[in-house]
Amino acid sequence: MAKKTPKHPLDDLIRKDRIPHIWCPGCGIGTIFSSCLTAIKESGIDLKKFVMISGIGCSGRAAGYVNLDSFHTTHGRAIPFATGVKLANPELNVIVFSGDGDLFAIGGNHFIHAARRNVDITVICVNNFNYGMTGGQVAATTPNMAKTTTTPFGNPETPFNLPLMAYAAGATYVARWTMLHSRDLTESISEAILKNGFSFIEALSPCPINYGRRNKLKPLDQLKLYQEKTIIKNDAKPTELDINFEKGVVLGKFVDIERPTYGDSYNKICRPDKLE
Amino acid sequence: MKPAINTGEHFITGDVACAEGAIAAGCRFFGGYPITPATEITEHLSARLPGVGGTFIQMEDEIAAIASVLGASWTGVKSMTATSGPGFSLMMENIGLGICTETPCVVVNVQRVGPSTGLPTQAAQGDMMQARWGSHGDYEIIVLSPSSPQEIFYQTITAFNMSETYRLPVLILADEIVGHMSEKVIIPDAKHIKTVSRSRPKGRKDRFKLYEPGPNGVAPMPAIGEGYNIHVTGLTHDTKGYPAMTVDTQKEMMARLTGKIQNNLKDIIKTESYRLDDAEIAIISYGISARTSLSAVDKARRQGIKAGLLRLITIWPFPEDQILKLAEKVKGFVTVEMNLGQIHLEVKRCAGGRAPAFLVGHPGGTIISPDTVVKVLQEAF
Amino acid sequence: MKFWRVPLDADDIQVSKGIVYILEDRCKGCGYCIEFCPRHVLEFSSKINAKGYHLPAVIKAEECLSCHYCEIICPEFAIYSIEIPCESTENTKGIEIITKTQKTESTK
Numbered sequence: 031m032a033k034k035t036p037k038h039p040l041d042d043l044i045r046k047d048r049i050p051h052i053w054c055p056g057c058g059i060g061t062i063f064s065s066c067l068t069a070i071k072e073s074g075i076d077l078k079k080f081v082m083i084s085g086i087g088c089s090g091r092a093a094g095y096v097n098l099d100s101f102h103t104t105h106g107r108a109i110p111f112a113t114g115v116k117l118a119n120p121e122l123n124v125i126v127f128s129g130d131g132d133l134f135a136i137g138g139n140h141f142i143h144a145a146r147r148n149v150d151i152t153v154i155c156v157n158n159f160n161y162g163m164t165g166g167q168v169a170a171t172t173p174n175m176a177k178t179t180t181t182p183f184g185n186p187e188t189p190f191n192l193p194l195m196a197y198a199a200g201a202t203y204v205a206r207w208t209m210l211h212s213r214d215l216t217e218s219i220s221e222a223i224l225k226n227g228f229s230f231i232e233a234l235s236p237c238p239i240n241y242g243r244r245n246k247l248k249p250l251d252q253l254k255l256y257q258e259k260t261i262i263k264n265d266a267k268p269t270e271l272d273i274n275f276e277k278g279v280v281l282g283k284f285v286d287i288e289r290p291t292y293g294d295s296y297n298k299i300c301r302p303d304k305l306e
Numbered sequence: 307m308k309p310a311i312n313t314g315e316h317f318i319t320g321d322v323a324c325a326e327g328a329i330a331a332g333c334r335f336f337g338g339y340p341i342t343p344a345t346e347i348t349e350h351l352s353a354r355l356p357g358v359g360g361t362f363i364q365m366e367d368e369i370a371a372i373a374s375v376l377g378a379s380w381t382g383v384k385s386m387t388a389t390s391g392p393g394f395s396l397m398m399e400n401i402g403l404g405i406c407t408e409t410p411c412v413v414v415n416v417q418r419v420g421p422s423t424g425l426p427t428q429a430a431q432g433d434m435m436q437a438r439w440g441s442h443g444d445y446e447i448i449v450l451s452p453s454s455p456q457e458i459f460y461q462t463i464t465a466f467n468m469s470e471t472y473r474l475p476v477l478i479l480a481d482e483i484v485g486h487m488s489e490k491v492i493i494p495d496a497k498h499i500k501t502v503s504r505s506r507p508k509g510r511k512d513r514f515k516l517y518e519p520g521p522n523g524v525a526p527m528p529a530i531g532e533g534y535n536i537h538v539t540g541l542t543h544d545t546k547g548y549p550a551m552t553v554d555t556q557k558e559m560m561a562r563l564t565g566k567i568q569n570n571l572k573d574i575i576k577t578e579s580y581r582l583d584d585a586e587i588a589i590i591s592y593g594i595s596a597r598t599s600l601s602a603v604d605k606a607r608r609q610g611i612k613a614g615l616l617r618l619i620t621i622w623p624f625p626e627d628q629i630l631k632l633a634e635k636v637k638g639f640v641t642v643e644m645n646l647g648q649i650h651l652e653v654k655r656c657a658g659g660r661a662p663a664f665l666v667g668h669p670g671g672t673i674i675s676p677d678t679v680v681k682v683l684q685e686a687f
Numbered sequence: 688m689k690f691w692r693v694p695l696d697a698d699d700i701q702v703s704k705g706i707v708y709i710l711e712d713r714c715k716g717c718g719y720c721i722e723f724c725p726r727h728v729l730e731f732s733s734k735i736n737a738k739g740y741h742l743p744a745v746i747k748a749e750e751c752l753s754c755h756y757c758e759i760i761c762p763e764f765a766i767y768s769i770e771i772p773c774e775s776t777e778n779t780k781g782i783e784i785i786t787k788t789q790k791t792e793s794t795k
Contacts, residue, residue, distance in 0.1 A: 107400060139367065212760060
């Protein structure tokens with residue numbers, strides 16, 4: 031008797047013919063991606079009205095696996111591409127899924143401006159502390175003294191505090207989770223999708239092959255760090271969100287405010303006739 | 307409600323005419339960044355677009371501007387940006403994305419003097435080769451060059467029509483003089499303006515292939531939100547749009563990207579001849595320099611020099627056949643351009659030694675006078 | 688010694704049960720599902736898939752409560768659980784292994 035095997039609950043949302051994906055064993059991008067898909071599925075919004083836009087890098091490949099309208103753009107430019115999409119068709123739910131190097135080094139300028147304008151998009155940043163795709167170079171998020179292929183003596187720089195930057199630039203929703211906190215992460219992404227405004231979620235992820243290996247962090251050890259050395263503190267002060275696993279890393283939802291979006295302001299100010 | 311198109315006789319600059327041309331062509335999204343001498347296009351559209359149901363945004367830089375334009379185009383909206391040299395340089399990577407992903411849009415470059423910041427307020431035509439080869443890798447591109455405010459109005463419409471027909475960024479290479487000078491511009495009635503929109507896919511969505519070419523070599527294009535679940539990538543991709551890292555896929559993709567232009571040259575290449583029929587010397591020029599050349603032809607003719615002008619309206623793809631045909635019958639070529647010989651070398655290449663080619667050019671900053679051209683005609687032949 | 692507070696209606700609460708499904712050809716053997724299963728249902732097996740990754744195996748099927756954590760933590764879409772009605776006697780083995788994912792389209 032042939033019994034029909036149930037499908038993976040997310041099979042409809044992934045391009046099954048492209049799975050297994052390129053991400054290394056133990057990489058957290060897949061988990062964060064999966065959280066994002068669950069949030070999309072649970073939103074109840076017409077799937078046709080979602081679009082996922084990625085930049086370049088490991089996380090940038092996410093767009094290639096989601097079975098929705100999806101765009102794999104140039105390095106750092108996912109946000110301005112998404113801005114064009116959202117403004118030209120405000121009905122769409124635009125999700126930018128990309129990595130820390132893409133969004134905050136080469137694309138940092140676009141991030142702060144989209145947050146300032148309050149473009150109604152959801153930005154999910156997988157932060158794995160380095161450039162994984164190119165073999166593990168220092169990023170704008172690499173902890174001080176960490177070893178990467180371009181900081182062989184340890185990183186002399188200081189990393190960004192991403193939620194602080196998002197807050198300072200004007201994001202209306204800011205949260206941080208790790209890939210281990212996937213239920214919270216999913217919930218945050220759900221809230222962010224429904225949020226009328228610029229939403230930013232930082233999701234910490236191990237990069238076992240390129241970052242972990244050079245910094246003596248086995249993937250499971252790193253996940254244990256996420257379990258033991260994190261503190262959930264909603265509404266924590268954004269200035270206290272530096273990532274330091276010795277002190278403890280603060281997770282939670284830090285910003286959830288209302289402010290007119292670019293689209294709303296544009297309609298109100300630039301075409302008041304339309305309001306009648 | 308007022309009609310979108312400003313039908314009537316106007317006395318406006320080339321930049322404003324370009325913006326009005328965009329509106330007439332159906333452009334409803336503009337992502338820009340201010341830069342002399344293209345700023346007036348951006349300014350004019352910021353005022354015009356919201357009134358016609360369009361959207362304007364001034365982005366944080368030119369990279370963001372072109373990226374936003376590509377994104378907007380995939381929602382099915384005709385989109386444009388305008389810039390000048392430095393901004394054009396910044397846009398190059400995403401122009402490549404537009405070519406690779408077959409995204410229709412229009413990029414206007416009102417050329418100023420380079421390299422670098424150069425002479426921001428003065429004219430040059432030094433970006434002709436950058437327009438052709440500025441993005442990395444091989445590709446075909448369509449580049450138009452207007453000689454007057456009236457022409458930039460129509461050319462902007464043509465640029466949109468070509469970009470929608472062939473699914474690629476079409477570039478308009480104007481220059482500071484065309485952009486900033488005011489002339490009479492007649493904007494016709496809407497019914498006399500021919501606009502083209504991209505062809506849309508038909509048939510079953512589950513069998514749809516994003517890059518399966520239609521009869522003219524161009525694939526129909528769906529918009530985001532229509533349920534085609536498209537995947538669009540700048541990676542080498544197959545007809546489904548999926549990345550495929552193989553030599554064969556690269557070959558196939560490139561054949562598609564270049565074929566759709568190379569197989570439609572007749573439709574794309576536009577030139578204008580002036581007194582060329584019996585000409586012994588063919589002047590090749592474009593943009594504002596073509597107007598210099600026009601008057602140089604008349605002056606030379608009065609002196610008994612049988613000169614004629616081939617004005618390039620489409621710069622790229624280059625009218626190779628026309629140059630070759632001319633090379634068989636004229637004594638020589640003179641290319642007139644505000645650069646150090648970018649198109650001149652193309653003319654030389656196409657003439658293939660059948661006729662000598664001379665350059666009247668300078669590195670920009672001022673218009674070339676007709677007398678300078680005539681002098682070269684006298685001395686060279 | 689652990690003290691658990693037992694709800695008064697403990698006998699009436701229906702605790703869900705689950706069946707774990709493993710898509711072997713998707714697995715990359717990271718071990719997250721094994722490590723983080725709150726009921727220790729899984730363990731590394733000696734079995735390896737076509738790509739050479741060590742696969743998880745269900746060792747305590749009856750312990751699965753279908754909390755879906757394995758499904759949520761898995762970066763590969765390779766494991767999931769389906770809740771079964773409490774009284775169901777169907778598939779008490781509580782595991783199903785799918786050695787080949789049904790591919791509807793070619794991978795080309």
